[in-house]
Amino acid sequence: MRIGELAEQAGVSTRALRYYEEQLLLSPQRTSGGQRVYPETAVGRVKIIRQLYAAGLSSRLIAELLPAIDARSMEPELLDRLSAERARIEAKAAELQAASRRLEVLIGLATHPDTESCPASLDPGPSGARRDNSPTSGVGTDAELPSLRRVPAYST
Amino acid sequence: MRIGELAEQAGVSTRALRYYEEQLLLSPQRTSGGQRVYPETAVGRVKIIRQLYAAGLSSRLIAELLPAIDARSMEPELLDRLSAERARIEAKAAELQAASRRLEVLIGLATHPDTESCPASLDPGPSGARRDNSPTSGVGTDAELPSLRRVPAYST
């Protein structure tokens, strides 16, 4: 199959496919005229690639990972790097959830009628799964936000 | 106080402070010579800005948010956008966690001795808090990954 068909079947753009090839994730054959020819298996392969991208992996790491998946065999060192990546992704997810909780507090302050003087420390607190205290580009000590109330919203 | 001192006290770079000003998040006064002069309150303000950045907000949204925080009063429309932002951040966090679970599966496949023919569907499944089925730049239908085993690692 050629690039257009693969793009459609895999649900990606032709530009993306050429980019993947540039990143050595795909190695299609060529016709005598220079056009790319992919095997049927390429559809699944592209989907796997998308999965790995969606997992936050860089094209570099994916390029190293794919041969291992093909060979059904992984070097321990690569396995370690994969674990490290997963840890980073987990940390990022946790950070985002903490951020979401902070926003939730802020929204709550503006949504509720001013319920007492709620101490809005905007500190997410250790409510999640924080294993380490790595920097994670930390936002230092937390600042306080003043209380908010919703504006009456005149009859617009 | 001048920019260097503020930078140190707030824990950011002077470049960042100038960038914040460019984004209309800060509006310091100037000396006759043109140097920036910040009030003491700027320290807290910068920390709040950092919090909002950490919450995944864009400088554009922060710029609209800060006056509301200053005025302790928020327009409902702005509140809605804030909620939408929070929803997006939540979705992103959930997506990352799903990705992390996928990686965990992949790592597990390579780590365990080949425990039976475990059907590695790499489907995160509904194990988390997925409220909606919004696109979230979805990776379409899930692909299968073959099983893996760890390579013996010769005595290196």
Place this chain on the structure above:
DNA sequence: CTAGAACTTGACGTCGGCGTGAAGTGCAAG
């Protein structure tokens, strides 16, 4: 007065995963 630290504006670099032309070539149908 002078050294030099701290400051100023300006502008280009970064990182990644593509989007989006531009200009030319391959291929199948009528």
Place this chain on the structure above:
DNA sequence: CTTGCACTTCACGCCGACGTCAAGTTCTAG
């Protein structure tokens, strides 16, 4: 042969929050 779509390579654009020179100015201590 010709139309015309799919394809090719090349290469710049983009987004965002700054980092990082570069060259000039201001402030402060001695």
